[in-house]
Amino acid sequence: MNRFNSYREEALQKWDSQMVHSEIPVIYLGTASCGIAAGALDVLGTIQQTLTELGQPARIVQVGCIGPCYLEPIMDIAMPGGPRVSYTNVTPQKAKRILQANLTEGDLAPKMAKGHFGDEAFSSKTGIPKFFDLPMLKPQVRVILKNCGFIDPEDGDHYLAQDGYAGFLKVLEAGPQYALEALKESGLRGRGGAGFPAFKKWELARSAAGEQKYVVCNADEGDPGAFMNRALIESDPHAVLEGLLIAGYTVGASQGIIYVRAEYPLAVKRLRKAIGQMRSYGLLGDDILGSGFSFDINIKEGAGAFVCGEETALIASLEGKRGMPRPRPPFPSDSGYNGCPTLINNTETFGTVPAIMRNGGEWYQQFGVPGNYGTKTFSLVGKVKHTGLIEVPLGTSLRQVVEEVGGGTELPFKAVQTGGPLGGCLGASQLDTPITYEAMRDQGSIMGSGGLIVMDESTCIVDMARYFIGFALRESCGNCTPCRIGTRVLIDRLEKIIRGEGEPHDLEVMRKAADTMVKTSLCGLGQAASNPVTSSLNFFAAEYESHVHDHYCQAGVCKGLFQYVILAERCNGCGLCVKVCPANAIAGKLRETHTLDANLCTQCHACVEVCTKQAILSLPLSAEQDHLLLSEALQ
Amino acid sequence: MVNITIDGQCIETEAGKTILQVAKENGIQIPTLCYHKDLSPTGNCRMCVVEVKGGRFLQAACVTQVWEGMEISTVSERVMKDRKLTLEFMLANHPLDCLTCDVGGECELQDLAYDYRVEVPSWGAKGTRYPVDSDPNPFVRVDFNKCILCRRCVQACAEIQVRDVWGVAKRGFEEQIVAGAGTTMLEARCESCGQCVAYCPTGALSNKMNYGTARAHQVKKVTTTCSYCGVGCQFDLLVKNDKVIGVSSNPDAPVNGMALCVKGRYGYDYIHHHDRLLKPRVRRYLLEGVKKERTGSPWDWVETEWDTALDIVAKKFKETRDATGADTLGFLTSAKCLNEENYLMNKLARQVIGTNNIDHCARL
Ligand SMILES: Cc1cc2nc3c(=O)[nH]c(=O)nc-3n(C[C@H](O)[C@H](O)[C@H](O)COP(=O)(O)O)c2cc1C
Ligand code: SF4
Ligand code: SF4
Numbered sequence: 001m002n003r004f005n006s007y008r009e010e011a012l013q014k015w016d017s018q019m020v021h022s023e024i025p026v027i028y029l030g031t032a033s034c035g036i037a038a039g040a041l042d043v044l045g046t047i048q049q050t051l052t053e054l055g056q057p058a059r060i061v062q063v064g065c066i067g068p069c070y071l072e073p074i075m076d077i078a079m080p081g082g083p084r085v086s087y088t089n090v091t092p093q094k095a096k097r098i099l100q101a102n103l104t105e106g107d108l109a110p111k112m113a114k115g116h117f118g119d120e121a122f123s124s125k126t127g128i129p130k131f132f133d134l135p136m137l138k139p140q141v142r143v144i145l146k147n148c149g150f151i152d153p154e155d156g157d158h159y160l161a162q163d164g165y166a167g168f169l170k171v172l173e174a175g176p177q178y179a180l181e182a183l184k185e186s187g188l189r190g191r192g193g194a195g196f197p198a199f200k201k202w203e204l205a206r207s208a209a210g211e212q213k214y215v216v217c218n219a220d221e222g223d224p225g226a227f228m229n230r231a232l233i234e235s236d237p238h239a240v241l242e243g244l245l246i247a248g249y250t251v252g253a254s255q256g257i258i259y260v261r262a263e264y265p266l267a268v269k270r271l272r273k274a275i276g277q278m279r280s281y282g283l284l285g286d287d288i289l290g291s292g293f294s295f296d297i298n299i300k301e302g303a304g305a306f307v308c309g310e311e312t313a314l315i316a317s318l319e320g321k322r323g324m325p326r327p328r329p330p331f332p333s334d335s336g337y338n339g340c341p342t343l344i345n346n347t348e349t350f351g352t353v354p355a356i357m358r359n360g361g362e363w364y365q366q367f368g369v370p371g372n373y374g375t376k377t378f379s380l381v382g383k384v385k386h387t388g389l390i391e392v393p394l395g396t397s398l399r400q401v402v403e404e405v406g407g408g409t410e411l412p413f414k415a416v417q418t419g420g421p422l423g424g425c426l427g428a429s430q431l432d433t434p435i436t437y438e439a440m441r442d443q444g445s446i447m448g449s450g451g452l453i454v455m456d457e458s459t460c461i462v463d464m465a466r467y468f469i470g471f472a473l474r475e476s477c478g479n480c481t482p483c484r485i486g487t488r489v490l491i492d493r494l495e496k497i498i499r500g501e502g503e504p505h506d507l508e509v510m511r512k513a514a515d516t517m518v519k520t521s522l523c524g525l526g527q528a529a530s531n532p533v534t535s536s537l538n539f540f541a542a543e544y545e546s547h548v549h550d551h552y553c554q555a556g557v558c559k560g561l562f563q564y565v566i567l568a569e570r571c572n573g574c575g576l577c578v579k580v581c582p583a584n585a586i587a588g589k590l591r592e593t594h595t596l597d598a599n600l601c602t603q604c605h606a607c608v609e610v611c612t613k614q615a616i617l618s619l620p621l622s623a624e625q626d627h628l629l630l631s632e633a634l635q
Numbered sequence: 636m637v638n639i640t641i642d643g644q645c646i647e648t649e650a651g652k653t654i655l656q657v658a659k660e661n662g663i664q665i666p667t668l669c670y671h672k673d674l675s676p677t678g679n680c681r682m683c684v685v686e687v688k689g690g691r692f693l694q695a696a697c698v699t700q701v702w703e704g705m706e707i708s709t710v711s712e713r714v715m716k717d718r719k720l721t722l723e724f725m726l727a728n729h730p731l732d733c734l735t736c737d738v739g740g741e742c743e744l745q746d747l748a749y750d751y752r753v754e755v756p757s758w759g760a761k762g763t764r765y766p767v768d769s770d771p772n773p774f775v776r777v778d779f780n781k782c783i784l785c786r787r788c789v790q791a792c793a794e795i796q797v798r799d800v801w802g803v804a805k806r807g808f809e810e811q812i813v814a815g816a817g818t819t820m821l822e823a824r825c826e827s828c829g830q831c832v833a834y835c836p837t838g839a840l841s842n843k844m845n846y847g848t849a850r851a852h853q854v855k856k857v858t859t860t861c862s863y864c865g866v867g868c869q870f871d872l873l874v875k876n877d878k879v880i881g882v883s884s885n886p887d888a889p890v891n892g893m894a895l896c897v898k899g900r901y902g903y904d905y906i907h908h909h910d911r912l913l914k915p916r917v918r919r920y921l922l923e924g925v926k927k928e929r930t931g932s933p934w935d936w937v938e939t940e941w942d943t944a945l946d947i948v949a950k951k952f953k954e955t956r957d958a959t960g961a962d963t964l965g966f967l968t969s970a971k972c973l974n975e976e977n978y979l980m981n982k983l984a985r986q987v988i989g990t991n992n993i994d995h996c997a998r999l
Contacts, residue, residue, distance in 0.1 A: 322803060327699070473808060476808070478806050478809070481679070481680055482717075484810060485808065520717045522678060
């Protein structure tokens, strides 16, 4: 214990001297996968080169994801004595200029700065807003993501300096009962999707009979468009590991396992590193900190099957078997990995635990609403202006998330797919739904693990449904009849409608198949796979009907179910569309109204994308190119 | 003990039993397809779903254990509708060649479709997705177009024969049963016991030797005991026009249940084989008393009557015993004989000839 305290002291001192009161500039660069994808590694090269050229000492700290992925790469500079200032969408050239300005001219380059982490006075002095006052960040709170973007995820000392492992120490001191009580009071519900009370699961695992028990962290995260768990692990791996350690101690397990997708190599690397650091701090192994508690953590890389995120399939996969769900009960808390009692929670659930243990359960209740306490991270993607990793209190409305955090859409908003591929597709009239487990379910959706995909008018709902059902079809394990064949029935109908061959009874067949899939499938995948179809049939019936009855796709997505027409009132004859059209289907002199030959048009979309006047419309095949009709269609 | 109701009937039963077990004990029929009493239940076909009051989803009766106060409906509108659609799902992807299918009449899918009056839906992906008769195994005929992925074959092989030949490959709609890692059955250590055929509820796995010879209602089943070894397995001989055309497992067989080995299940073709010996034969020189030469016609086998053959044997026994003593003779009996016959042979050896030199081929 004394040894550990001295590690903590050292970490605090290091944090203070190197980060808070650094004598040399500190340069932060987000190098989680989102930053890297946006080019952060090139920027890193430039930073290093520029520092050498300038002959200036500075400390580069590679941090994780701070949230607004659309602003990546994000580079921050904290000059000695000054606050950290963020520069966004940084290119190597831009990075060089910013560095030169800051390091050699003492100029913050406020025009290029997006926000800072200092006080009001700094804002008024420089005109740079506070980073957390940016419209995307203002409605957010940071409990789970507290450290993300602030600490170097590969440096365990950084975590220690942020009260790291204080939650574990408190539980060691106060005993497992404290952990259970705190968890109960906090009301934390599983963040893997179903929202089962975490405390109940822990208590079941604790009271289950068995010498050998396991705790498993579910980091399979197979939903398309979801990256919350990846970002958390890449940005703050110790938080998840501390949660796992606390869980192990509380339920009496001696082995922790993290099941993480092999497609997340950076997350795996950071986990491995962090586990090594835990070991050197004496937080893993036999008789941890002299408490008599022994615990170790293994990593198991999953091969990327979505269904392996389902807990019983995950356990089968851990055991080296085919990743296929089995009927429950027995629940894993009674009979899980190798038949032993196993506690399995989502990455984010574990990541939340240390804060609850440090601050107590009541503290956690300040976030969210009764029955749905706390915060939840979402990956906000699609057609919103601000995409990224967000954290909001439960109970926040979808509207706030889409319009405030997401900054709305460029074209009119159409729908938001909530809860990932198994969730529901909700329209504008559902936007005031509060994000709680129950409200989501009542709308025919699920909370899921937290993917939010926003769509605007350019998305065809039928095509969207086909995409998600296609995912379920490929990812269904094939074990049970309704899911294996039902998904196929749905996709056959949807494709038929998209080809323009839809008949009214196809909609009936889909509803019927969906209903039986929900009621009779063996696991959550089949039970929820039809949600995108059912919810879109409910909320966007007119769009299905126009596909089926009029063979018309208003969004201009289903090829052959519309024709592009250039609206004379809007066309300014700029000629952009003429240049991009690969089929030479558009003609017109500069500054004169252009025309589009539907016979040549391949409906590739290129013209619509470049037209700044939104003058190219998708109209029904039967519509005459008549002025009046067009204006009518416009309204 | 727990108290539950099934379709309004109050039942007291032991905790730990499944809904299906309790229903069966109380005469309540629940349809099953992937379930088989000999195999561990997997709950994958979803035919046995029932409605449990308060549950959001239907429960598979074969894997759901009863609990105190459980209220179960096995015939509610919801249940019937879902079972029907589940059958439609299966049929929508099943070849509709029942008219010429070998297992027509004993196919469990066909029976359920009949019971539930299921029309084959217009939607679905019928047709041939896999090669017909796709495996070179000499005994098992494989046609996975008819497979409903109940996995009984996988389990029968793993749990009864413990050979793990069958497995499941791919996912979702593309899922299919494969031998080994996509090899032939024999390459995957198959010993051709045919357990998978016996447990397959459809025509996906059937018998190759008698393919196309008869259907269930056209044969007479004659229960018999296998004559190949001393285990005493029972099975049914399938008899058509007074000819044995095949063997099928008899689920009530006391020793072996449905299990058989390759000889028991497929080693019946000797019965009507043209090479089979139906009368005794002796060497010509013994019959005609001619001098035996080294080669040539005196060594030919000649068909004769039993009495003649036995007289010769008796005469030779006597000569040998008189010349060199009883212990220069030995008696080997056969597992293909009945116990009574073996007993008599032993009497003959000890009491008539006077030797204890007795042995048997079935010293298993
Ligand atoms: C098809 C399917 C996929 C799932 N994928 C995940 C996943 O990627 N991550 C996860 O934590 N839970 C996933 N779950 C939920 C898990 O089964 C399980 O409920 C969860 O890990 C429990 O953790 P929690 O109580 O912390 O939510 C999935 C469930 C289903 C049915
Ligand atoms: S519902 Fe789908 S994924 Fe789940 S067990 Fe059935 S087939 Fe597999
Ligand atoms: S081959 Fe027969 S026993 Fe095997 S899964 Fe298919 S239908 Fe079931």
